[in-house]
Amino acid sequence: MPSGDDPCTKATFMKFNISAVISLTLLASLSPAFAQVGDPGESLRPAKLMVLEEAADFVERRFFGRIAARSTVDLSFRAGGQIEELPIRQGQFVEAGTLLGRLDRGPFERAVNEAQVQLNQAERQLARLSKLGAGVVALAEIENAQSTRDVAQVAYEDALDSLNYATMQAPFDALISQRLADQYATVAAGEPVVRAHDMSEIQVHIQVPEILFRQFGGQLEFQASAQMVVDGPLYPLEYRELTAEAAEAGQTYRVAFAFGEDQPENLLPGASATVQVTVQRPGSDSVVTLPASALRYAPDGRPQVLVYRPDDADPDRGTLASRSVTIEPAGGTRFYMLDGPEPGVTIVASGAAMLADGTRVGRFTGLSNDNGPTPEASQ
Structure with a gap:
């Protein structure tokens, strides 16, 4: 063994003492997470805790x-015929009432004239028989003339409507997305011609x-x-x-x-x-969710959480007690707690599978004493 007067031995001894002092100083400066288990009379395991809180049940x-x-509609003529005008372009915005297309009006105008002639003839016949009176002509003949006149009136109004139906206008401010027929094509009544979007x-x-x-x-x-x-x-x-x-x-x-x-x-x-x-979820204001790390499983497979019961003398030290819970998946690594401890109860937030019922723990607050948010506040 080297003698006490050996300079090398003295230098080594001094280096060892300095290192020990530094190590002890660092340990003393660590957070309460380690200081809290320093009670020589009891060994505590650190545990991260969370307070059960209700939150909206949503996904x-x-x-x-x-x-x-x-709305999107396929516009068409309410009468059949040949398309004479189709002035709109695909991708064009038009205002309500804008002319979109017109059929050849010739056949419709001739039909109106024909219906007008028949109506005039029926009215003259009714007027002549009515003037003669029931004493000269049979009452049934006068009534037949009245019916003929009424039918001619209906035919005339239908012809006028068909003439109006030969013109198609935008029913609303619209975006014309497609022309489904081309100019000069002959279309039937109700056949789509233009597709319009109400924007x-x-x-x-x-x-x-x-x-x-x-x-x-x-x-x-x-x-x-x-x-x-x-x-x-x-x-x-x-x-x-x-x-x-x-x-x-x-x-x-x-x-x-x-x-x-x-x-x-x-x-x-x-x-x-x-x-x-x-x-x-309708009618559901709130629900408690649990991280997967807060769950442990009993030997029979039932899920449990570990409730934290603080000591009266020190709220940062306490005992764990297992409580069975009913859960269902909530997406990701979280679960809905359908049955279990009430909101406001403190439980183990992570590492529950490594702890057991009756374990003595100390509140884990991190590795620095920077007065940051507690685990409960961060949940």
Whole structure:
């Protein structure tokens, strides 16, 4: 063994003492997370805690959406004939009352003239027989003349209507998306000629899976916003309607939203959008959710949480007690607690599977004493 007068031995001893002092100083400066288990009479395990709180029972999803007009109609002539005028262009915006197309009016005008002649003849015949009176002609003959006159009047009015039906006008401020027939084509009454979109309100349609309605019920409460490009701004949407019949392909329901005053420019029907939807269970104000890390399982497979019971003398030290809970998946790594401890109870937030009923623990507050938020406040 080196003698005490050896300079090397003295230097080594001094270095060791300095290192020990530094180590002890660092340990003394650590947070209460380690100081709290320093009671020489008891060994405590640190535990991160959380307070059970109620929150709205909702689920967030993102859907592919498609821009749509308030209504889309295929306009047609109410009479058949050859298209003489079709002055509109595809992609054109038109005001209500704008001329969209006109049929060849010649046949309709001739039909009006013919009906007018027949009506005039029937009126003259009725006037002649009425002047002669029932003493000269049979009453039945006068009544027949009256019926003939009435039929001629109806025919004349129908001819006038057909003449008016030969002209097609925009029923609302519209975007003309397609011409379904060309000029000079002969069309039948009711055959689509022009497809028009009512752009007074721009909507977004999404398809919601049936499973979401099974989970939350039929009458859902929606909150939604639309995003037109990746990382673009979110535009709030207003709920409009739900098609209460599932599509044959995919078992989905169509949900319609509408843009408010704040909406993107130059939106056209059929454009795509990403819709972020928050769906809340109707009639349910709140529910308690648990992270998967707060759950442990009994030998029989029942899920449990560990309730923290603080000591009277020190609220940062306490004992754990297991409580059985009833849960269902809430999406991701969280679960709805359907039955269990009441809101406001403190439980272990993470690492519950590593702890047991009756374990003595100390509140874990982190590795620095910076007065940051407690685990309960961060939940």
